[in-house]
Structures are given as structure tokens and as C-alpha cells.
Amino acid sequence: MIVVTEKKLTAIYTGIAQALGATQEEADIFARCHVRADLRGMYTQGAAIIPYTVGLTEKNIARFGVPFKILRDEAGMCLVDAGFGVGVVVGTRAMELAMEKARKAGTGCVWVQHGGDFNMTANPVLQAVEQDMVGIVMRNEGPRVAPWGGRDPFFYTNPIAVGVPTGKEPPIIIDMAAGSFSVGQVVMAARDNRLLPSAHLVTSEGVYTDDATKIVINPALRESKFNGGIVTLGHKGLIWALIVELFSGLLPGVNTSNKNNYDPTGEQPLNDGAFYMAIDVSKLQPVTEFKIAADEFSRALSSVRPAEGFDRVVVPGEGEAAREAQRRKEGIPIRDEDWQGVLDVAARYKVEANSTN
Amino acid sequence: MIVVTEKKLTAIYTGIAQALGATQEEADIFARCHVRADLRGMYTQGAAIIPYTVGLTEKNIARFGVPFKILRDEAGMCLVDAGFGVGVVVGTRAMELAMEKARKAGTGCVWVQHGGDFNMTANPVLQAVEQDMVGIVMRNEGPRVAPWGGRDPFFYTNPIAVGVPTGKEPPIIIDMAAGSFSVGQVVMAARDNRLLPSAHLVTSEGVYTDDATKIVINPALRESKFNGGIVTLGHKGLIWALIVELFSGLLPGVNTSNKNNYDPTGEQPLNDGAFYMAIDVSKLQPVTEFKIAADEFSRALSSVRPAEGFDRVVVPGEGEAAREAQRRKEGIPIRDEDWQGVLDVAARYKVEANSTN
Numbered sequence: 001m002i003v004v005t006e007k008k009l010t011a012i013y014t015g016i017a018q019a020l021g022a023t024q025e026e027a028d029i030f031a032r033c034h035v036r037a038d039l040r041g042m043y044t045q046g047a048a049i050i051p052y053t054v055g056l057t058e059k060n061i062a063r064f065g066v067p068f069k070i071l072r073d074e075a076g077m078c079l080v081d082a083g084f085g086v087g088v089v090v091g092t093r094a095m096e097l098a099m100e101k102a103r104k105a106g107t108g109c110v111w112v113q114h115g116g117d118f119n120m121t122a123n124p125v126l127q128a129v130e131q132d133m134v135g136i137v138m139r140n141e142g143p144r145v146a147p148w149g150g151r152d153p154f155f156y157t158n159p160i161a162v163g164v165p166t167g168k169e170p171p172i173i174i175d176m177a178a179g180s181f182s183v184g185q186v187v188m189a190a191r192d193n194r195l196l197p198s199a200h201l202v203t204s205e206g207v208y209t210d211d212a213t214k215i216v217i218n219p220a221l222r223e224s225k226f227n228g229g230i231v232t233l234g235h236k237g238l239i240w241a242l243i244v245e246l247f248s249g250l251l252p253g254v255n256t257s258n259k260n261n262y263d264p265t266g267e268q269p270l271n272d273g274a275f276y277m278a279i280d281v282s283k284l285q286p287v288t289e290f291k292i293a294a295d296e297f298s299r300a301l302s303s304v305r306p307a308e309g310f311d312r313v314v315v316p317g318e319g320e321a322a323r324e325a326q327r328r329k330e331g332i333p334i335r336d337e338d339w340q341g342v343l344d345v346a347a348r349y350k351v352e353a354n355s356t357n
Numbered sequence: 358m359i360v361v362t363e364k365k366l367t368a369i370y371t372g373i374a375q376a377l378g379a380t381q382e383e384a385d386i387f388a389r390c391h392v393r394a395d396l397r398g399m400y401t402q403g404a405a406i407i408p409y410t411v412g413l414t415e416k417n418i419a420r421f422g423v424p425f426k427i428l429r430d431e432a433g434m435c436l437v438d439a440g441f442g443v444g445v446v447v448g449t450r451a452m453e454l455a456m457e458k459a460r461k462a463g464t465g466c467v468w469v470q471h472g473g474d475f476n477m478t479a480n481p482v483l484q485a486v487e488q489d490m491v492g493i494v495m496r497n498e499g500p501r502v503a504p505w506g507g508r509d510p511f512f513y514t515n516p517i518a519v520g521v522p523t524g525k526e527p528p529i530i531i532d533m534a535a536g537s538f539s540v541g542q543v544v545m546a547a548r549d550n551r552l553l554p555s556a557h558l559v560t561s562e563g564v565y566t567d568d569a570t571k572i573v574i575n576p577a578l579r580e581s582k583f584n585g586g587i588v589t590l591g592h593k594g595l596i597w598a599l600i601v602e603l604f605s606g607l608l609p610g611v612n613t614s615n616k617n618n619y620d621p622t623g624e625q626p627l628n629d630g631a632f633y634m635a636i637d638v639s640k641l642q643p644v645t646e647f648k649i650a651a652d653e654f655s656r657a658l659s660s661v662r663p664a665e666g667f668d669r670v671v672v673p674g675e676g677e678a679a680r681e682a683q684r685r686k687e688g689i690p691i692r693d694e695d696w697q698g699v700l701d702v703a704a705r706y707k708v709e710a711n712s713t714n
Contacts, residue, residue: 074463074640076433106431109464111641134603150661150670164603172603174596206664231664236590239531239673240597243519245654246491246529250521253642256654283431284468285610297602297613304507307563307588313507316596 002339003331009035009047012342015351016050020057022064026089033088037120038332040320042175044184044222045120047338052222053086053119054345060266062086062116068093076101077109079252084114084269091118091274095127095135098278102133106283110276111252114269117141122175122320125163128278129171132287135163139274140248142260145179146229148238151206153229156257157182158244163317165281167291169298173317178241179230187224190216203228225262247275359696360688366392366404369699372708373407377414379421383446390445394477395691396684397677399532401541401579402477404695409579410443410476411702417623419443419473425450433458434466436609441471441626448475448631452484452492455635459490463640467633468609471626474498479532479677482520485635486528489644492520496631497605499617502536503586505595508563510586513614514539515601520674522638524648526655530674535598536587544581547573560585582619604632 013031022030038046056062066083073079078097082090094110101108118124121137128135138160143153158178165171180200189196190212199210204227213219215228232238249256254273264270281290304313327333334342346353370388379387395403413419423440430436435454439447451467458465475481478494485492495517500510515535522528537557546553547569556567561584570576572585589595606613611630621627638647661670684690691699703710 072463072641074461076458076462076464077636077640078463079641101433104431105433105462106429106435107433107464107466109636134608146664147658147661147670149663149667151664152661154658154661162600162603164607172599174600176593176596202664206662208665233590233593235671236533236594236597238670239533240593242529242531242658242673246519246521250647250650250654251491251636251638251641253646253650256650256657258654258657279434279466279608281608283434284429284436284608289610290607293607293610293613297607297615300613300615301504301511301599304504304509304511305563306506307503307508307559308565310506313504313595314592316599 001333001335003333004339005331006035006039006328009038009332012346012351012353013050016054016345016349017064019349019351020054020064022086026064026086029089029092030086033092033119033123036123036126038334039324039327040120040122041323042120042122042320043335043338044182047334047342048222049119051341051345056116057086061264061269064089068097076105076107077111079111079113081113082115084116087116087118088123090115091124091137092127094274094276095124095137095278098276099128099131099133102278102280106280108278112274112276113252113254114272115139115274116272118274120175121159121161122163122173124276125161125173126171129163129165129173132165132281134165134279134281135161136277137161137275138244138247139272140245140257141270141272142262143258144183144226144229145241146202146231147241148232148235151202151204151228153226154258155179155232155241155245157230158241158248158257160240160244164294165287165291166294166298167288169295170318170321172294172298172315173320175316178232178237178244180233180237181230184222186212186226186230187216187219187222190219200231200233201228202231248273251275358690358692360690361696362688363392363396363685366395366689369703369708369710370407373411373702373706374421376706376708377411377421379443383421383443386446386449387443390449390476390480393480393483395689396681397477397479398680399477399479399677400692400695401539404691404699405579406476408698408702413473414443418621418626421446425454433462433464434468436468436470438470439472441473444473444475445480447472448481448494449484451631451633452481452494452635455633456485456488456490459635459637463637465635469631469633470609470611471629472496472631473629475631477532478516478518479520479530481633482518482530483528486520486522486530489522489638491522491636491638492518493634494518494632495601495604496629497602497614498627498629499619500615501540501583501586502598503559503588504598505589505592508559508561508585510583511615512536512589512598512602514587515598515605515614517597517601521651522644522648523651523655524645526652527675527678529651529655529672530677532673535589535594535601537590537594538587540580543569543583543587544573544576544579548576557588557590558585559588605630608632
């Protein structure tokens with residue numbers, strides 16, 4: 001484990017993005033989004049994903065310097081083609097656009113074609129929260145998750161994030177996968193030979209298991225293919241995955257995850273989609289009143305008396321906010337193998353990574 | 358069990374609403390929504406709920422003849438006070454308003470204060486689907502569901518419904534509670550002395566149980582109070598309940614469920630809220646193309662090979678659509694005690710209920 005300052009990490013990520021051809025604006029977004037994942041302890045979306053994301057741009061599956069093409073435009077919504085832009089850049093721009101709409105129409109919905117993986121799903125909703133808006137995002141990709149009752153991967157893990165502005169309490173930040181586990185959790189469980197906490201995996205023979213080695217083909221590969229899939233959390237989990245597929249696949253007119261492949265190439269990137277929504281709270285009530293109510297709600301939720309086996313009820317986002325504040329002061333711990341991955345990329349692109357500040 | 362025609366049931370429900378002071382439009386909505394629940398097999402929202410709903414109007418907790426008061430109005434959204442209108446009437450009008458907005462702005466969001474229980478959550482989204490729109494609804498009420506890790510009721514069961522138009526396949530209609538069970542399921546399990554399929558109830562001592570008699574105070578009462586609560590389906594279930602609370606409580610500026618009581622009175626009805634959204638599919642892509650894609654998606658989902666212990670994957674709404682088609686032809690079977698409840702109300706209001714057609 002190494003500890004790196006936010007400033008140093010930002011400089012390295014910015015340098016990498018610039019070396020890959022990003023504009024200054026794009027490089028800033030790239031660095032900010034990945035550093036924020038490291039700050040909040042979502043390391044699989046920060047340092048650990050840098051080599052993978054860089055690989056996508058090298059293979060031309062994700063591209064810097066591509067502007068949005070507006071396909072449909074209405075007062076409350078629009079549909080854009082992101083042209084296989086780099087995910088975090090697309091995500092930031094799409095939420096900006098949703099907020100622009102919301103400032104005029106009260107709510108803004110942006111459907112995105114070909115926007116790729118925006119990594120930490122919380123990033124665009126934090127962006128909305130910092131403008132006193134409620135933010136929502138969803139996206140699809142390739143088939144990873146079997147529907148309840150089925151054995152074949154059909155949905156992507158279909159992440160959803162929702163952000164709620166608060167006053168004194170940490171913002172409520174929901175960041176979850178509609179599958180029972182994330183792809184990263186499953187691959188790492190296989191790599192470490194750990195059983196998962198529940199049998200929410202299914203083999204291609206249709207057998208439920210908690211043993212990730214039975215489905216992960218190459219545990220050394222972060223995005224390893226599966227032989228079988230993750231399973232949704234019951235029929236309700238199927239429903240959540242379906243809602244994300246509706247918003248990310250059917251409505252923007254791209255593929256639903258079941259129609260995408262595992263293996264995108266520069267010639268055939270994924271025909272994926274995403275959804276962004278911003279709600280301008282001030283159009284419904286004074287923002288200060290909303291924040292007081294959100295604070296009260298958050299405190300009341302964490303004050304619910306615990307059930308057997310629990311210490312307390314956890315409000316989504318509170319742990320990440322505490323971690324972020326601490327790491328801004330004390331530096332960001334990064335696992336050795338993840339740091340090595342960043343250093344390798346930095347060396348390849350001649351980005352200074354060993355300065356002391 | 359008795360079998361009643363759609364026509365006869367419609368006449369009885371219409372007559373009851375009229376006797377309670379409904380306008381013709383309101384009586385038509387009242388009858389249509391409750392009959393549709395009976396047709397789709399959601400009997401706890403049809404015949405079985407009639408005496409309860411009538412009781413609400415008698416106690417002045419739910420009121421016919423109250424127009425919407427528009428509190429905020431923007432291109433893509435509005436906020437209305439429904440003035441404790443009868444739930445199904447409020448729900449129908451709110452979705453109509455959301456669709457009006459969507460026809461102009463692409464999407465329409467309507468936040469409703471004091472709209473009460475709109476019964477079968479699928480009703481307003483079916484209304485949107487029949488206009489080639491995607492429809493979404495959510496609502497809150499009083500505390501019934503304990504958050505994951507907690508023992509005190511905090512959320513309402515917080516229903517969500519989503520409707521997706523299709524072409525040849527039945528529309529995809531999601532209609533689910535964010536809690537592990539509905540209030541009706543729990544009360545009836547206690548009444549029938551049946552254990553629930555999982556231990557997603559918690560007593561006021563914090564002990565998890567599958568025995569509804571340990572928390573239901575009066576099993577004879579459909580809306581009996583609980584001593585303890587239903588539990589969310591894990592932390593993900595807590596998140597879904599929280600999202601509904603955000604949209605139904607915080608954003609419209611009413612109480613979150615934890616701040617409401619069980620026992621509304623005519624003087625103090627619940628300070629509850631709801632959210633309605635309509636998305637005009639034609640603003641994103643040609644409706645025919647969307648429907649072809651939705652059909653393909655639905656067929657692909659139901660074609661996923663089954664896992665061990667399952668016959669097939671179920672697409673939400675397919676069972677209800679089949680039941681509706683059959684019952685329109687063959688009549689609607691109604692349980693004796695539910696029919697008796699309807700007859701009692703009809704007799705009290707001198708509504709003819711024993712004609713033969």
C-alpha cells in the first residue's frame with residue numbers, strides 16, 4: 001500500500017489523458033473523476049481501472065476529442081450520440097446538458113448513445129448535487145447478469161446512481177449495481193479464491209453457486225469473460241435491471257445489453273446507452289427548505305433502532321463522504337498492484353509519476 | 358367464489374361512486390380502475406378494497422369533487438396539491454397531466470401532494486402505455502417497512518410501477534413494492550396463519566421472523582397496524598425504498614413516510630405524496646421502431662434458458678395481461694368475502710347489485 005496526495009494523483013492522471021490526446025477540459029475531467037473514485041474508496045473505478053481505460057483508448061474503443069451530436073432536442077430532454085467518447089468525459093458533459101435543460105424546464109433528461117463506461121457512477125450525480133440538483137444516471141453494456149429464473153447472461157450489471165443534496169449531513173449518494181454483485185467483485189473473488197457471501201452466480205449449466213472460479217474464465221483480467229453469469233437479486237432484482245435496460249437501451253434506441261458482445265473492438269465498439277436526469281430542486285421549493293428536510297430525513301434514517309445482528313442503519317453515501325474528507329487531508333492509500341498499473345502507464349507515456357508532492 | 362361480468366362490476370362500482378358524490382367523470386375513473394385490478398387478478402386492489410376506500414370517503418379522508426391546485430408549473434414538470442382527492446381519480450388526472458407535458462417537452466413529471474392511495478399502481482402506467490408513452494409512478498404513505506439493519510418501520514411499502522409500450526407482445530408492466538411484501542400480503546398471512554416465504558419481517562424487539570402473527574395487531578383489518586414491520590430486501594431494497602421516498606416525499610415537499618401516522622382522520626389526513634412521469638416515445642424515435650425493439654426484448658428475455666428449479670423466466674406483466682384477456686371474455690371470479698363486502702356497500706347506498714347482466 002502506498003499513500004499518494006490528491007494533487008499528485010491529479011497531475012499523473014491529467015498527464016496520462018493529455019498524452020492520449022485529450023484536450024485540457026477532457027484531461028481535467030478524466031483526472032477529477034478518477035481521483036474522486038480513489039478519494040471515496042471506490043478503487044476499482046479509480047487507480048485500478050486506469051490501465052483498462054487507457055487500453056480502450058489505445059484500441060480506439062474509447063475516444064477523446066469527440067463532440068456530442070444532438071439527434072433530438074425538446075424542452076425537457078434530448079438524445080445525443082456521444083461517438084464512443086471516453087466514458088467519464090461523456091458522463092460529465094451529459095449531466096451538464098441535463099442540468100442546462102433542468103434550469104429551464106424544471107427537469108432535464110438526456111439519453112446518450114455510445115457513451116461507454118463512465119466508471120464511478122456517483123460522479124455525474126455528485127456533479128448535480130453540487131449544483132443543488134437531484135441527479136440520476138443509469139447505463140447498460142454487454143450481457144453479464146442472468147435474470148431471476150434464468151441461466152444465460154442477459155442484462156449488464158446495469159448501475160444506477162441517485163444523488164440528493166443535503167445541508168449539514170453528507171449528500172445522500174446511491175451508487176449500486178442492479179445485479180447482485182459487480183463484475184469487479186466477482187473477478188476479484190475468483191482471483192483471491194474467496195467464496196461470495198451468497199449463491200447469486202449461475203453456471204452455464206444452470207446451477208447456482210457462490211464460487212466465482214466456476215464462472216470467471218480468466219481471473220487475472222479485470223473484465224474477464226464469464227461462463228455463466230451473475231444473478232439478479234430475486235424477481236425484484238430482475239425488475240431493477242429491466243428498468244435500467246428500458247432507460248439505457250430501448251429509449252435511446254441502442255442495443256439492450258443482451259444484444260451486445262463482450263469484446264468490443266475499434267471497428268465495432270459496443271452499441272450501448274445511458275440515461276441522465278437532473279431535477280432543479282428550486283423549481284419545486286426553496287432549496288434551503290429542501291435541504292433541511294433532506295437532513296432531517298437522513299438523520300431519522302440513521303437513528304432507526306438496529307435489528308438483531310446490526311450496529312446501525314447505514315445511509316447511502318455517508319461512508320464515502322467521510323473517507324473523501326479524510327483522504328483529502330491525509331492522502332489516498334492505493335494498493336501496490338493498482339499503483340504499479342498506474343506507474344506502468346505513466347512510464348509508457350513519459351508522464352512524471354515520482355515527484356514528491 | 359362468484360363470477361361477475363366486467364359490465365356488471367363496472368355498473369356497481371360506478372353506482373357506489375355516484376352515491377358517494379362523485380361526478381360522472383370521477384365515477385367512471387373509479388369504476389374503471391377497480392375493475393381493471395379485478396380483471397388483472399390484483400384483487401386486493403379491486404373488489405377487496407372497495408369497503409376500505411368507501412370508508413375513507415365516509416370519514417372524509419378521501420374526497421370526490423376536489424380539483425387540482427397547481428402550485429408550480431414549468432415546461433417539463435409541475436407540482437400540484439390534490440386536496441385529499443380519491444386516490445384513483447388523482448392518479449388518473451396526474452398521469453393525464455404528465456402526458457400533456459410530455460407531448461410538448463418530451464418528458465413530463467408531476468409531483469402530487471395529498472393524493473392518497475391510488476390502489477393498483479399499474480393503472481396510471483397502463484394509461485400512459487395506451488397513449489404510446491412510457492409511464493412511471495411512485496408514492497409514499499405511513500411507516501410500514503424497516504430499513505435494512507433496523508427494526509422500526511420507517512418507509513411505506515413504497516410502490517413503483519413502470520409501463521413500457523410493446524407491439525405484438527403484452528406491454529411490460531412492472532408493479533412492485535419496494536418492501537419485501539405488501540401490507541395486504543402480510544395481513545392476510547396473519548389472518549390465514551400462513552408463514553411467509555422468507556423472514557423479511559422484524560418484530561419491535563428487533564427479531565427477524567416469517568410469522569406475520571407476530572407483528573399484525575388485528576388480522577381481520579385489511580390495514581391493520583403492525584407491531585414491528587416488513588423489512589426491505591437487503592441494502593438494495595433500502596435503496597429502492599429511499600428513491601421512492603425522495604420522489605414522493607422530499608421533492609413534492611410533503612412528509613416522508615416516517616413522519617406520517619398510521620391513522621389518518623378527516624381532520625388530519627396523511628401528508629403524503631406521489632410522483633408521475635410520462636415519456637413521449639415519439640420524441641426519441643418512431644413509435645413503430647420502439648415497439649419492434651420492445652417486442653424483441655420481451656421475447657429474448659422470456660427465451661433465456663431456465664436455471665435449476667425454474668420452468669422459465671417471467672416477463673413482468675405477461676400473466677396479468679393474459680388474465681385480463683381471459684376475464685374480459687369469461688367473467689371475473691371474485692372471492693366470496695370480497696363479493697360480500699361489495700354487496701354490503703351496495704346495499705348501504707341502495708345500488709342495484711343483483712341484476713343478471
